[in-house]
Amino acid sequence: EIWRRLESNGLSTTEACGDVPRVILGSPVAGIAKDEIIDPTPLIAELGERFIGNPLLSNLPRKYKTAITGHPSQDVVHEINDCALVGVRHPELGVGYDLWVGGALSTNPMLGKRLGAFVTPEQAADVWLGVTSIFRDYGYRRMRTKARLKFLLADWGPEKFRQILEDEYLGYKLADGPAAPKPSTPGDHVGVHEQKDGKFFIGATPIAGRLSGSQLVKLADTIEASGSRRLRTTPHQKLVVLDVPKDEVEPLVAGLDALGLSARPSVFRRGTIACTGIEFCKLAIVETKVTAATAVAELERRLADLADSGQLPQALSLHINGCPNSCARIQTADIGLKGMMLPTPDGDPSPGFQVHLGGGLASTERDEAGLGRTVRGLKVYVADLPDYVERVVRRFVADRAEGQTFAEWAHAADEEALQ
Numbered sequence: 001e002i003w004r005r006l007e008s009n010g011l012s013t014t015e016a017c018g019d020v021p022r023v024i025l026g027s028p029v030a031g032i033a034k035d036e037i038i039d040p041t042p043l044i045a046e047l048g049e050r051f052i053g054n055p056l057l058s059n060l061p062r063k064y065k066t067a068i069t070g071h072p073s074q075d076v077v078h079e080i081n082d083c084a085l086v087g088v089r090h091p092e093l094g095v096g097y098d099l100w101v102g103g104a105l106s107t108n109p110m111l112g113k114r115l116g117a118f119v120t121p122e123q124a125a126d127v128w129l130g131v132t133s134i135f136r137d138y139g140y141r142r143m144r145t146k147a148r149l150k151f152l153l154a155d156w157g158p159e160k161f162r163q164i165l166e167d168e169y170l171g172y173k174l175a176d177g178p179a180a181p182k183p184s185t186p187g188d189h190v191g192v193h194e195q196k197d198g199k200f201f202i203g204a205t206p207i208a209g210r211l212s213g214s215q216l217v218k219l220a221d222t223i224e225a226s227g228s229r230r231l232r233t234t235p236h237q238k239l240v241v242l243d244v245p246k247d248e249v250e251p252l253v254a255g256l257d258a259l260g261l262s263a264r265p266s267v268f269r270r271g272t273i274a275c276t277g278i279e280f281c282k283l284a285i286v287e288t289k290v291t292a293a294t295a296v297a298e299l300e301r302r303l304a305d306l307a308d309s310g311q312l313p314q315a316l317s318l319h320i321n322g323c324p325n326s327c328a329r330i331q332t333a334d335i336g337l338k339g340m341m342l343p344t345p346d347g348d349p350s351p352g353f354q355v356h357l358g359g360g361l362a363s364t365e366r367d368e369a370g371l372g373r374t375v376r377g378l379k380v381y382v383a384d385l386p387d388y389v390e391r392v393v394r395r396f397v398a399d400r401a402e403g404q405t406f407a408e409w410a411h412a413a414d415e416e417a418l419q
Helices: 002-008 041-051 124-138 149-156 158-170 213-225 246-258 267-271 289-302 304-308 382-399 406-412
Strands: 021-026 064-069 083-090 094-101 113-119 191-194 200-204 230-233 239-244 272-274 318-321 335-342 350-357 373-381
Touching: 021 041, 041 064, 041 124, 064 124, 083 113, 083 124, 094 124, 113 124, 113 158, 124 149, 124 158, 149 158, 200 246, 213 230, 213 239, 213 246, 239 246, 267 272, 267 289, 272 289, 289 304, 289 318, 289 382, 304 382, 335 373, 335 382, 350 382, 373 382, 382 406
Parallel strands: 021 064, 064 083, 272 318, 318 335
Antiparallel strands: 083 094, 094 113, 191 200, 200 239, 230 239, 335 350, 350 373
């Protein structure tokens, strides 16, 4: 009965785990946003229908993740997926996709690489199958710790990977293509945005991605009262309400706010995400959700002076993870926190974090994706987290050069400034 109810609402558990093509992540505003380059919805549907549950791909060396977007904000964290297609306009061939391969984080993070190939909409499904088949046929199987596609790409390089894709799996050459331009808007879709049909979608922010069942029921009632019956989630732990008539926008923004879902959030509420944590995950070492919510509230209060004076950065990401596996993408945050037990003077270990600083993806303020910096010995107890973040943000505001982002400052700063 559980499976029947899930599937009746378009939710499937098929290949949600295992050494198979897992989730195919699509833009939450696919087919909706006014500024969309290409709608990937038909492609994602084709991949799901042809390949999810297909024995041809049911025994990969390791898990395999896909991200596809046609939105210029590059909203699917494509740089950290095994295979990604990013919407782009070719100067001669029209709209299509830029192909990325070999991204993944966990304990050995690597960012995906562009193959420099332009993929037409008609080629896209076969190209995806080719990339996935290379992983099946050439991926490393002797050690699970080295079995992700990123290790094969690191050994081969993008040029060899593309050549084998074209020669052995496609049977034709792909056109060279341009890189997608740097996004001019954040990829979390927070705020009010116009749709193709003249209606609006509203991106709202829960605190650290957590919603209760009672909140969800109230949310459904609230958005239905505004004339909307569609809602999507994002890779940034945000909610996007679709199909809102213009005259219902402000009433709905107020209604969402009353539920604790802000469409105009503070920097910290917007930029903080957290993994499931020890409460529900057997791999986690420390608690994350309450820790994140506490940090957001404290930082909003403590740094109100910087926010009011306009000195606080417009965007600042704080990612909190309960273990080393990086479900909250700690290496790609301005401030990333990896859960661990830390020693104490009395000899009893206490929950805390190793700190990563200055990471980010293309859909953030960075010019290009990059991994965060670690400083030897830079760790913080859970109880001291708000103190640490306040201290390092104030130091950044005091020391930064004109126009310098937090990530740029964190990579250039002396270790002393990051303590």
